[in-house]
Amino acid sequence: MVDDTLFPRAPVEAVAYAHVVLERSMDYPDGLTYAVPASMRDLRVGERVEAPLGRADHAVQGYVVEIVARSDFDPARIKPIRKRTGITLPGPLVELAQWMARYYCCPLGTVLGAVVPAPVKRGVGNVVRRVVERTGEPPEGELPPATRDAWARIEAMPADAPALEAKALAKSLGLTSVAPINRLVKLGVLRIAEVRSVRAVWAEHAVEPDKGLTLSEEQRIAFERIARSLDGFSAHLLRGVTGSGKTEVYLRVLDKVIETGAGAIVLVPEISLTPQTAGRFLGRFGQAGVAVLHSGLTAAQRHQQWARIATGEARIVVGARSAIFAPFPARVGLIIVDEEHDEGYKQDQAPRYHGRDVAIKRAQIEGCPVVLGSATPSLESWRNATQGRFVLSELSERVGGARLPRVQVVDLAEERRARPWSDQRVHLLGPRLESAIGRTLAAGGQIILLLNRRGFANYICCPDHRCGWTLRCDECDATMVYHLDKLSPAGGVVRCHHCLAEVKLPAECPLCARRVSVFGLGTQRVEQELSRVFPELIEGETLLRVDGDTMRTGRDWLRTLDRFGRGEVLCMIGTQMIAKGLDYPNVRLVGVINADTALNLPDFRAAERTFQLVSQVAGRSGRGAEPGRVVVQTMAPESPAIALAATHDYRAFAQQEMEMREQAGLPPFARMARVVVRDQDYAKALRSAREIAHAMQTEGAPIRVRGPMPCPLSRIAGFHRIAIEMTADKASDLQRALTSARNTGLLKSDARTSVDVDPTALL
Ligand code: ADP
Ligand code: ZN
Numbered sequence: 001m002v003d004d005t006l007f008p009r010a011p012v013e014a015v016a017y018a019h020v021v022l023e024r025s026m027d028y029p030d031g032l033t034y035a036v037p038a039s040m041r042d043l044r045v046g047e048r049v050e051a052p053l054g055r056a057d058h059a060v061q062g063y064v065v066e067i068v069a070r071s072d073f074d075p076a077r078i079k080p081i082r083k084r085t086g087i088t089l090p091g092p093l094v095e096l097a098q099w100m101a102r103y104y105c106c107p108l109g110t111v112l113g114a115v116v117p118a119p120v121k122r123g124v125g126n127v128v129r130r131v132v133e134r135t136g137e138p139p140e141g142e143l144p145p146a147t148r149d150a151w152a153r154i155e156a157m158p159a160d161a162p163a164l165e166a167k168a169l170a171k172s173l174g175l176t177s178v179a180p181i182n183r184l185v186k187l188g189v190l191r192i193a194e195v196r197s198v199r200a201v202w203a204e205h206a207v208e209p210d211k212g213l214t215l216s217e218e219q220r221i222a223f224e225r226i227a228r229s230l231d232g233f234s235a236h237l238l239r240g241v242t243g244s245g246k247t248e249v250y251l252r253v254l255d256k257v258i259e260t261g262a263g264a265i266v267l268v269p270e271i272s273l274t275p276q277t278a279g280r281f282l283g284r285f286g287q288a289g290v291a292v293l294h295s296g297l298t299a300a301q302r303h304q305q306w307a308r309i310a311t312g313e314a315r316i317v318v319g320a321r322s323a324i325f326a327p328f329p330a331r332v333g334l335i336i337v338d339e340e341h342d343e344g345y346k347q348d349q350a351p352r353y354h355g356r357d358v359a360i361k362r363a364q365i366e367g368c369p370v371v372l373g374s375a376t377p378s379l380e381s382w383r384n385a386t387q388g389r390f391v392l393s394e395l396s397e398r399v400g401g402a403r404l405p406r407v408q409v410v411d412l413a414e415e416r417r418a419r420p421w422s423d424q425r426v427h428l429l430g431p432r433l434e435s436a437i438g439r440t441l442a443a444g445g446q447i448i449l450l451l452n453r454r455g456f457a458n459y460i461c462c463p464d465h466r467c468g469w470t471l472r473c474d475e476c477d478a479t480m481v482y483h484l485d486k487l488s489p490a491g492g493v494v495r496c497h498h499c500l501a502e503v504k505l506p507a508e509c510p511l512c513a514r515r516v517s518v519f520g521l522g523t524q525r526v527e528q529e530l531s532r533v534f535p536e537l538i539e540g541e542t543l544l545r546v547d548g549d550t551m552r553t554g555r556d557w558l559r560t561l562d563r564f565g566r567g568e569v570l571c572m573i574g575t576q577m578i579a580k581g582l583d584y585p586n587v588r589l590v591g592v593i594n595a596d597t598a599l600n601l602p603d604f605r606a607a608e609r610t611f612q613l614v615s616q617v618a619g620r621s622g623r624g625a626e627p628g629r630v631v632v633q634t635m636a637p638e639s640p641a642i643a644l645a646a647t648h649d650y651r652a653f654a655q656q657e658m659e660m661r662e663q664a665g666l667p668p669f670a671r672m673a674r675v676v677v678r679d680q681d682y683a684k685a686l687r688s689a690r691e692i693a694h695a696m697q698t699e700g701a702p703i704r705v706r707g708p709m710p711c712p713l714s715r716i717a718g719f720h721r722i723a724i725e726m727t728a729d730k731a732s733d734l735q736r737a738l739t740s741a742r743n744t745g746l747l748k749s750d751a752r753t754s755v756d757v758d759p760t761a762l763l
């Protein structure tokens with residue numbers, strides 16, 4: 001490593017010139033030109049380097065994207081690269097990042113910056129070990145007896161013995177001191193070499209042993225289809241109902257791929273990457289060959305896992321969204337995206353990429369198959385499959401004798417009428433769900449309850465309709481949510497879920513001085529009701545609330561699952577965290593407290609999300625020998641999203657929803673991009689949104705532009721938000737228009753303007 005900082009003005013003889021894309025949001029896809037000093041003659045494309053920037057020569061980091069022999073610039077003015085960082089991205093990842101920068105309309109430096117995890121850049125856990133090596137020179141002359149003895153023992157060591165530090169070596173040779181080793185170093189027979197590695201304290205993963213299952217007929221057909229196509233790019237959609245053995249199919253195909261010597265990437269939604277999931281891969285492929293990347297890791301562990309992939313030590317990576325950037329040094333032979341419909345695959349800050357789509361692109365670049373799996377595929381993937389662009393395989397039944405649970409849809413309006421008049425308390429559990437809980441507890445089963453809203457209640461308002469006052473956030477276009485807090489003297493706080501502002505619960509309506517009412521739903525309120533009705537459900541012990549408030553870190557989540565898995569916890573009530581991927585055979589009841597929370601969102605995917613959520617959470621029930629039950633409470637029992645999820649009829653739902661999308665010209669029948677302009681000054685935001693909308697329209701491209709219009713969430717933290725939605729029949733049309741607006745400098749991806757290609761959230 002060479003550090004030229006001591007001589008910044010000294011002329012450096014360039015052996016070549018490197019185009020370096022800096023890790024910041026400057027939109028120069030070709031990078032800046034730097035001189036490659038002779039000491040870095042072997043610099044490669046993909047290397048992360050440090051270089052000086054600006055008049056003050058600030059040290060900045062960037063990636064070499066091209067190396068050229070000559071430069072058109074005045075050589076005297078080209079600054080040299082300062083340092084290599086020791087991090088190198090393999091060629092396919094550089095190509096992938098370049099594609100992302102174009103497709104997602106995002107500066108290449110921002111994309112590359114996201115490809116390498118922060119702990120890797122910071123070098124968290126880096127250690128330098130000073131190990132003893134043989135130089136190959138024989139000792140000359142007479143050695144003192146202790147040294148001679150040590151040398152004899154070293155010579156007797158096998159050639160492939162691991163390199164050790166002097167102290168450890170002395171110990172392993174049975175020496176009482178390191179003096180003989182030091183003497184041998186002085187004599188030139190041994191030498192000290194520096195080895196860099198990443199050290200992390202590692203919590204052992206549970207390893208689930210291979211059960212040696214026989215594939216079902218459907219599993220076998222799916223497996224063979226994928227296994228036949230390992231030698232080139234192809235995309236597969238594996239649609240299998242919950243518990244149908246998709247993971248088993250992945251494992252079999254992985255087996256094949258690993259045999260060929262290639263690496264493989266398995267993407268799993270962050271929240272379902274549990275020790276259980278990881279354990280199945282570790283059990284089959286051994287801890288040495290599997291790297292695991294999720295948010296429950298410490299920074300050092302994350303760095304270590306990345307390094308294991310980069311050195312080729314781990315050939316399979318199982319991880320959340322960003323694991324698609326696994327830096328395999330050799331060929332990638334397979335990419336799997338489990339639960340491909342999951343919203344968590346979309347990143348909500350720049351680069352706003354979709355993990356599934358990037359996976360498809362990476363598979364194309366690597367020349368390998370990509371397998372998308374889901375019980376409820378996104379309509380995008382379903383359309384690709386039904387039109388023959390993806391190979392479709394289906395698993396229609398649960399394996400191992402388990403059956404899909406019986407789903408009962410109950411009408412909340414009816415449930416309310418069933419309560420006696422005299423009962424004035426708030427009930428979020430209707431009589432039917434309540435009795436199902438009672439029976440399940442009595443039979444020793446476990447329960448999962450879903451409610452997609454945190455806090456206690458989301459409306460604080462005047463009880464008088466004519467007054468109509470509700471507590472809204474001063475800075476956001478949203479109502480505030482009441483959270484119980486046993487530690488606070490007032491018993492709780494009112495919080496805005498968007499800007500996190502907090503106020504005290506007002507005692508009376510500011511307009512008419514009536515006592516305020518607290519309305520609406522929240523996980524805390526269900527928790528309170530459960531512990532009131534069922535004495536065996538004790539908050540924090542047998543009853544756990546699982547939401548963003550109680551699960552601050554990935555590790556909290558892992559601990560909770562552990563307790564649930566051991567049967568200590570009888571019931572979990574939570575937001576969509578608990579809807580996904582969990583496979584606990586003793587879960588015999590799943591309850592959806594209110595299926596309408598997602599259905600009523602102002603987003604064209606609201607029905608699709610509701611269908612997915614209800615299907616997924618229902619899929620947690622009845623995975624063992626005992627049959628499972630599901631109770632779904634809703635005000636809209638007739639809505640297709642809920643009724644068809646209850647009968648597990650994906651195909652019927654997809655067909656209905658597709659027809660509506662086609663008529664409305666919405667994805668997957670069109671491609672969409674969304675620009676959001678935000679500013680504290682409404683007029684300013686509107687002005688620049690108009691300019692963008694105008695530019696998109698007058699390009700003459702076949703694009704439909706909606707807006708400018710206020711976002712459904714029209715203000716967050718004092719910033720007005722104005723959206724422009726663009727749709728086109730073809731992605732390339734959209735791309736062309738976006739690129740030309742970008743080239744004129746109108747579409748800067750910055751704090752004020754966000755460009756979202758293929759948006760999944762339209763709030
Ligand atoms: P999915 O990924 O579709 O939800 P899994 O692969 O997790 O399904 O399988 C569900 C359960 O069934 C797991 O416990 C798994 O070990 C088991 N299983 C998978 N395939 C078979 C099979 N062919 N025979 C018996 N059990 C199986
Ligand atoms: Zn707010």
Ligand code: ZN
Nearest residue numbers: 462467509512
């Ligand atoms: Zn009032």
